Amino acid sequence: MGKSCLMFFLPIMLLAETVIEGRVTNEKREALEGVNVFLEGTLDGASSDENGNFKFKTQETGKYNLLIRMMGYKESREELYLEGKPIEVRAILKEKTLKSEGVIVKASSFTTGEENGVTLTPLEVLTTPGAAADVCWAIKSFPGVQHVEEGAGLFVRGGEVTETKFLLDGANVYHPYRYESPTGGFFGTFSPFLLKGTYFSSGGFGAEYGNALSGVLSMESQDLPSERVISLGMGLANFSVAGAVPLGDKLGVNFSGNQSNTKPLFDFNNIEDNFTEYPFSYDLNLNLGWRYSEKGLAKLFFFREKDNVGVSLQDPTWGGNYYGTENSNLYNLKIDHALSDNSFLKFNISRTDFGKDMEITAGEEYVLDLSNTDEINQARVMLEKQTWMFLKVGGCLEQRKSYFEGFVPSEEDTLDPSVPSNHYDREYKSYIGSIFAEETSFFPYNLSLTSGIRFDRDSKSAKNVFDPRFSLSWKTTDEITLAFATGKFHQFYEPWRYDPDYGNPELDPMDARHYIISGTWENDGGMIRVEGYYKDYEKLMKDDDSLNYVSSGFGYARGVDFFIKKSFEKIEGRIAYSYLTSERNWQDYAGLFPPDFDITHNLSAILNISLTSSFQIGTKYMYATGKPFTPLDGEFRSERLPSYRTLDLSVFYLHSFFTNNLTIFYFSVNNVTDRDNILGYHNGDKNQPIESSYGRLYYFGVSFQM
Amino acid sequence: MERVLLVIVITLASIGIHAEEKVTVDKHIVAIKVEQQEAVDKGDIEKLKEVSTKLERLSTFEDKEWLVNYYLALNYYRISTISYEDKEINEKYIELAKEIIQKSIKDKNDFADSHVLLSSILGMEIGFKPGLGMTNGIKSGKEIEKAKKLAPENPRIYMIDGTGKLYTPKMFGGGVDKAISLFEKSAELFKKEENRGIYPDWGRDEVYIWLGNAYKEKKEDSTAIEFYKKALEINPDCGWAKEILKDMDQNKKENSG
Numbered sequence: 001m002g003k004s005c006l007m008f009f010l011p012i013m014l015l016a017e018t019v020i021e022g023r024v025t026n027e028k029r030e031a032l033e034g035v036n037v038f039l040e041g042t043l044d045g046a047s048s049d050e051n052g053n054f055k056f057k058t059q060e061t062g063k064y065n066l067l068i069r070m071m072g073y074k075e076s077r078e079e080l081y082l083e084g085k086p087i088e089v090r091a092i093l094k095e096k097t098l099k100s101e102g103v104i105v106k107a108s109s110f111t112t113g114e115e116n117g118v119t120l121t122p123l124e125v126l127t128t129p130g131a132a133a134d135v136c137w138a139i140k141s142f143p144g145v146q147h148v149e150e151g152a153g154l155f156v157r158g159g160e161v162t163e164t165k166f167l168l169d170g171a172n173v174y175h176p177y178r179y180e181s182p183t184g185g186f187f188g189t190f191s192p193f194l195l196k197g198t199y200f201s202s203g204g205f206g207a208e209y210g211n212a213l214s215g216v217l218s219m220e221s222q223d224l225p226s227e228r229v230i231s232l233g234m235g236l237a238n239f240s241v242a243g244a245v246p247l248g249d250k251l252g253v254n255f256s257g258n259q260s261n262t263k264p265l266f267d268f269n270n271i272e273d274n275f276t277e278y279p280f281s282y283d284l285n286l287n288l289g290w291r292y293s294e295k296g297l298a299k300l301f302f303f304r305e306k307d308n309v310g311v312s313l314q315d316p317t318w319g320g321n322y323y324g325t326e327n328s329n330l331y332n333l334k335i336d337h338a339l340s341d342n343s344f345l346k347f348n349i350s351r352t353d354f355g356k357d358m359e360i361t362a363g364e365e366y367v368l369d370l371s372n373t374d375e376i377n378q379a380r381v382m383l384e385k386q387t388w389m390f391l392k393v394g395g396c397l398e399q400r401k402s403y404f405e406g407f408v409p410s411e412e413d414t415l416d417p418s419v420p421s422n423h424y425d426r427e428y429k430s431y432i433g434s435i436f437a438e439e440t441s442f443f444p445y446n447l448s449l450t451s452g453i454r455f456d457r458d459s460k461s462a463k464n465v466f467d468p469r470f471s472l473s474w475k476t477t478d479e480i481t482l483a484f485a486t487g488k489f490h491q492f493y494e495p496w497r498y499d500p501d502y503g504n505p506e507l508d509p510m511d512a513r514h515y516i517i518s519g520t521w522e523n524d525g526g527m528i529r530v531e532g533y534y535k536d537y538e539k540l541m542k543d544d545d546s547l548n549y550v551s552s553g554f555g556y557a558r559g560v561d562f563f564i565k566k567s568f569e570k571i572e573g574r575i576a577y578s579y580l581t582s583e584r585n586w587q588d589y590a591g592l593f594p595p596d597f598d599i600t601h602n603l604s605a606i607l608n609i610s611l612t613s614s615f616q617i618g619t620k621y622m623y624a625t626g627k628p629f630t631p632l633d634g635e636f637r638s639e640r641l642p643s644y645r646t647l648d649l650s651v652f653y654l655h656s657f658f659t660n661n662l663t664i665f666y667f668s669v670n671n672v673t674d675r676d677n678i679l680g681y682h683n684g685d686k687n688q689p690i691e692s693s694y695g696r697l698y699y700f701g702v703s704f705q706m
Numbered sequence: 707m708e709r710v711l712l713v714i715v716i717t718l719a720s721i722g723i724h725a726e727e728k729v730t731v732d733k734h735i736v737a738i739k740v741e742q743q744e745a746v747d748k749g750d751i752e753k754l755k756e757v758s759t760k761l762e763r764l765s766t767f768e769d770k771e772w773l774v775n776y777y778l779a780l781n782y783y784r785i786s787t788i789s790y791e792d793k794e795i796n797e798k799y800i801e802l803a804k805e806i807i808q809k810s811i812k813d814k815n816d817f818a819d820s821h822v823l824l825s826s827i828l829g830m831e832i833g834f835k836p837g838l839g840m841t842n843g844i845k846s847g848k849e850i851e852k853a854k855k856l857a858p859e860n861p862r863i864y865m866i867d868g869t870g871k872l873y874t875p876k877m878f879g880g881g882v883d884k885a886i887s888l889f890e891k892s893a894e895l896f897k898k899e900e901n902r903g904i905y906p907d908w909g910r911d912e913v914y915i916w917l918g919n920a921y922k923e924k925k926e927d928s929t930a931i932e933f934y935k936k937a938l939e940i941n942p943d944c945g946w947a948k949e950i951l952k953d954m955d956q957n958k959k960e961n962s963g
Contacts, residue, residue, distance in 0.1 A: 034755070036762050036763070038762075038763045040766045042763065042766075043734065043760060045759075047759055071798075071802060612874075654844070661844075
């Protein structure tokens with residue numbers, strides 16, 4: 001009996017026992033230790049040893065999935081047929097490219113396919129002292145951005161303000177500032193509360209970003225809300241309502257409305273101003289999300305903004321008033337769809353329109369009266385695939401229509417009523433088509449190389465540009481990463497610059513080359529980054545007597561950026577310092593001279609202290625070398641304004657009045673020392689300084705969430 | 707005949723295996739729960755990592771995945787707290803624990819213990835990201851409220867609530883005395899809590915350690931020692947209580963000697 005029993009079971013056991021062995025490595029072919037290798041739906045498995053080897057036996061038979069799992073890596077799955085024969089498996093695990101929330105600075109993380117840059121969350125924007133809860137103002141406290149003017153304008157590493165490109169959910173944003181001015185504008189158009197995160201790069205960015213010479217700011221809107229939150233905010237100059245409402249598992253809506261009226265701010269602070277109409281703006285946002293399946297999310301984003309301001313112009317030779325009003329609308333449909341475990345499709349189609357009316361009057365007379373509308377329709381698609389390399393391929397088609405009507409003085413920068421004016425009534429239409437491809441490969445010794453190529457064609461100038469871009473990164477130790485990046489960058493002019501009467505149809509696209517070398521040291525709670533760069537600018541716009549403009553301008557920028565960030569228990573501090581030399585021979589310059597944005601030293605130091613979990617104090621000190629200017633009866637751009645300095649302070653206090661309530665009280669003082677910063681001199685005459693109207697400024701408010 | 711029998715045996719065996727699978731999830735959970743508690747008592751990180759490996763495998767059984775994930779999150783949370791001296795590991799595992807418990811709550815959002823665990827995780831996160839103190843404190847409180855609504859008699863709710871209060875200053879709604887009354891309430895409820903089989907029932911000993919910690923904070927060392935001893939009485943293997951008592955004893959000797 002015993003024998004026959006054995007006879008019965010022997011075949012089963014022989015059939016059943018399968019040995020599975022193999023080795024697990026990462027993409028760089030390095031052994032992975034502690035990987036969980038097992039059969040799905042069973043406890044049969046093993047953990048890999050220090051050489052990445054594993055071996056186990058199983059009694060199971062038939063079809064099974066072998067799962068290979070490790071934290072920080074994408075799971076691998078292999079179908080096995082178990083029939084008693086030994087099986088050998090070689091598996092390669094790919095690193096997950098997780099975007100972790102709350103990370104302030106991404107190191108030169110070329111290895112994960114992300115460019116070197118800064119990512120900011122809305123709360124970080126809110127708690128940056130002196131940043132007035134504005135995305136652009138907060139970005140200005142990072143290295144590589146020069147303080148040129150009071151306001152939001154992002155001048156990046158010796159580049160002009162228009163050389164920084166803005167995107168929202170992949171849609172190009174050509175008018176990213178409120179109260180637009182030649183130096184950008186006073187605030188960013190989008191409030192941080194609409195955003196999930198912000199990515200900023202000060203150079204050497206990837207091939208997916210085009211038509212930008214110097215920098216990129218890419219914003220992402222909020223995703224599907226997970227719980228219902230309604231918030232109300234009220235401050236000295238603003239009132240806002242916002243909400244996030246999930247509608248079942250798959251649908252959700254985020255909405256907000258903000259109104260800002262600055263009159264109480266100026267009145268409360270007793271600021272002498274020259275506003276005839278106080279800056280006033282409002283914006284509305286509706287963001288609908290639909291998770292149509294496990295694989296994808298569709299977002300419909302609508303945004304509307306309107307602002308106006310009136311100022312009396314105090315030019316000593318004549319008196320006048322400026323009045324400007326702006327409105328913009330953005331509609332964007334964005335779809336993120338996972339095609340498979342390792343490939344991802346991103347698609348968006350958008351429409352933006354922008355309208356601006358400007359008037360300058362001297363007494364009863366109009367010196368300038370111009371209305372400008374801009375309409376942009378865009379479709380963009382990008383495929384991301386991760387195999388043994390990381391691949392991005394995509395394209396974008398954009399149509400832009402601009403319309404101008406009215407008149408402006410014929411001499412730029414001269415607003416004197418006695419100067420004759422040019423009348424405009426023109427419409428311009430242009431198309432820009434782009435395709436790009438970029439791949440990142442990984443090599444032994446923690447080396448990775450990203451190479452990309454981009455092609456753009458602009459219909460207005462009928463010019464094609466090719467931009468090859470490369471970056472190499474070497475992680476020498478766990479804490480130190482060295483990187484090098486170089487590439488070509490192009491930017492087309494606004495359509496009206498190609499007008500045969502007021503511009504020049506033959507203008508070439510502007511051209512820049514970046515060379516960046518960087519070293520990052522990062523460990524628990526601390527980071528130091530040093531980056532040196534050289535940028536070569538060509539084909540810049542130069543004034544010409546007969547052709548209006550020609551493409552013979554050139555220039556360069558070179559500098560070093562330092563960034564130190566350290567957090568102790570309850571203290572978080574960061575220091576950004578930039579040293580820059582930028583010279584250009586462009587516009588009406590007679591040779592190489594420093595432009596306004598050649599700010600030699602730029603320092604921004606921030607200290608945030610969490611006194612308790614609900615009480616936070618922050619302070620910021622900012623120093624910027626004064627802008628170059630031409631003194632009265634002096635050499636062209638031979639002197640500098642006094643340095644610009646401010647000390648800002650902010651206090652946050654949190655309280656919960658009832659369950660599910662979060663109330664934030666905040667109080668801030670900008671320019672604590674009440675320093676009179678000088679913004680310029682009338683006609684270069686040092687006896688006629690133009691002083692900043694922002695002396696010591698108090699602001700307070702409350703935000704209530706439930 | 708033998709061949710027929712063989713076929714029958716094979717068929718039965720395979721049916722047996724499949725039928726067994728349904729029950730095994732529960733059986734495995736109960737076994738792993740014991741293993742986990744032992745590893746926690748010994749402060750054995752390697753053992754806890756083995757438990758993680760098993761739980762990861764168990765989560766592919768397509769049965770009670772949410773509960774398996776609860777234990778997996780708890781396991782990561784234990785690894786994090788035991789290795790509190792290594793900030794990097796501490797942070798890494800608490801982030802993992804958060805990810806997994808959120809997944810579990812997504813699958814089943816009316817399980818009070820999951821909300822309690824998430825509340826504690828959110829509180830711990832503040833430790834290494836003080837900037838989160840502003841929002842996480844509130845979120846953590848919300849999770850406690852949710853748990854209270856679901857199972858007002860769950861002793862772990864009041865224990866975790868108490869640990870939060872213990873380190874929050876009085877002016878912000880915390881304080882030692884508030885913590886003590888919460889721990890006391892928790893201890894009372896633990897007396898009523900039976901072995902819950904596949905469901906979590908940890909903390910019976912820990913609540914007395916927390917009471918001890920609270921009295922230590924009040925500089926009432928003799929009362930504290932009473933509570934630590936009480937914890938050991940309930941769980942003679944409780945490594946944490948042993949360690950504290952050893953340290954206190956040493957300090958006493960050093961002070962007197």
